[in-house]
Amino acid sequence: MPTNLPPDYFKAEEQFRKAITNQEKIAWLEEMLAIMPKHKGTDHLKSDLRRKISRLKTADTQKKGRPGRQVSAFHIDKEGAGQVVVLGPANTGKSALVAALTNAKLEVAPYPFSTWGPTPGMMQFENVQIQLIDTPPLEGEFIEPELFNLIRIADMALLIVDLQADPIGQIEATLALLEEHRIIPQHLQREHEGGLRMKYMPVLGVVNKCDDDAMDKDFEALCELMEGDECPLIPISVTAERHFERLKKAIYDTLGLMRVYSHPPGKEPNFESPFVLKVGSTVEDFAGKVHQDFLVNLKSAKVWGSGAFDGQMVSRDYVLREGDVVELRTDR
Ligand SMILES: Nc1nc2c(ncn2[C@@H]2O[C@H](COP(=O)(O)OP(=O)(O)OP(=O)(O)O)[C@@H](O)[C@H]2O)c(=O)[nH]1
Ligand SMILES: [Mg+2]
Structure with a gap:
């Protein structure tokens, strides 16, 4: 019977595979269970996931029982641009x-x-x-x-x-x-x-x-x-x-990165603190990095850089380049 799993399920599955700690793995398995469509075709898969969750939870409680147990040394939080x-x-x-x-x-x-x-x-x-x-x-x-x-x-x-x-x-x-x-x-x-x-x-x-x-x-x-x-x-x-x-x-x-600088209206851009984005990112991606409010209220943007003439008005989906300076304006 077909399972008809939605794309979000596969995204969660991908995260599950990347997870290192049992806690992370359990969280992603539970996410996969929640996303899974509820019909006969998925019964098998559902019980399989539940079995995995229960096995991981047991392993976790057994580990917690051992004194001095720490998070894996191989789990290193990301810092910086990459x-x-x-x-x-x-x-x-x-x-x-x-x-x-x-x-x-x-x-x-x-x-x-x-x-x-x-x-x-x-x-x-x-x-x-x-x-x-x-x-x-x-x-x-x-x-x-x-x-x-x-x-x-x-x-x-x-x-x-x-x-x-x-x-x-x-x-x-x-x-x-x-x-x-x-x-x-x-x-x-x-x-x-x-x-x-x-x-x-x-x-x-x-x-x-x-x-x-x-x-x-x-x-x-x-x-x-x-x-x-x-x-x-x-x-x-x-x-x-x-x-x-x-x-x-x-x-x-x-790493496929580029640096973009914010130009607050009426101020000079700060070239010491770039916003680091993936190559191919847009004005909208940049706005989200600067502040969540900009993402919602962004009205217009001006760009100075190699792909535009100075102060060119651009749309939200304009693709930025390394070294661009951007002035974001909201309707507030
Ligand atoms: N000639 C030369 N020796 C080097 C160079 N870089 C490192 N070494 C020497 O190579 C040896 C190994 O260096 P490590 O940095 O310990 O090598 P590693 O890859 O971390 O080794 P493991 O941790 O055992 O895998 C040391 O004696 C270093 O001094 C270099 O550029 N030239
Ligand atoms: Mg070494």
């Missing part, structure tokens, strides 16, 4: 990179498998804050399954490999591991399209330990070998602090 998970094989310089670009205090060690848990830190790129998360190595006999949940939820992944080891082998092994867990880089989506429950996410490849000009040659050779792969690779050296600005810009671009 959450970037830094991943890759052991000893490639993940912790060294996050320590160099953020305020996080991390263990950097000459031996592999020195990092055990994830640690976040905030990176400044021009006037934007971006969250980086250092993670344990993505290789070996045991990988904490929750690491894959952390990756799935992040806005993008930075895949770090070591120029002085076997960078191509490291890229291939890491992508294969991610694919096993249904995580596919967005730029390879076409090859994998159609897979069930696949998570397609932006991935930026970074080749670390490119310490001097001589190593730039090795990097060039690597790029030639990678020909045909669309993933842009960025060469860096954490110890020699090479190409950090290029990397930060590439992270910002890969």
Whole structure:
């Protein structure tokens, strides 16, 4: 019998899959139950969901009984304009990179498998804050399954490999591991399209330990070998602090973000505090970010920027560009 599930059901199901804690999972399952149309065709599914909820609730009470139990270390609240998970094989310089670009205090060690848990830190790129998360190595006999949940939820992944080891082998092994867990880089989506429950996410490849000009040659050779792969690779050296600005810009671009500035009538725009929006956002999206009231009462907007002449009057669905300045006017 057909179930005829509405689109909202699948949205809730997607959130359920992304959920980390049992509490979140229960909340989404209950949402799915509430959305589900009530007829014979859904009876089976309904009882299945109820069974899952009850199992999770039992697991939760059992856990609460244990003293000192805390929320998973792999659940990291998002902060700033985007959450970037830094991943890759052991000893490639993940912790060294996050320590160099953020305020996080991390263990950097000459031996592999020195990092055990994830640690976040905030990176400044021009006037934007971006969250980086250092993670344990993505290789070996045991990988904490929750690491894959952390990756799935992040806005993008930075895949770090070591120029002085076997960078191509490291890229291939890491992508294969991610694919096993249904995580596919967005730029390879076409090859994998159609897979069930696949998570397609932006991935930026970074080749670390490119310490001097001589190593730039090795990097060039690597790029030639990678020909045909669309993933842009960025060469860096954490110890020699090479190409950090290029990397930060590439992270910002890969996140698909743009900065828009508010121009309150009669005042100067504040260029130190941008509103950060997804590329393709409209005046209406911007208004919602500035204040909920604007979203309801927005009457007109003026834009200064590369896509408009200065002070051009635009409609709510006008698509904004990086660096635009917007004056919002309400009918109040
Ligand atoms: N030559 C060179 N060595 C580096 C560079 N970046 C990091 N290292 C060294 O590489 C080793 C590993 O660095 P970590 O930051 O601990 O590497 P990791 O990827 O976090 O390692 P795990 O946590 O074990 O996965 C340390 O000895 C670092 O000093 C670099 O740019 N050049
Ligand atoms: Mg580490």
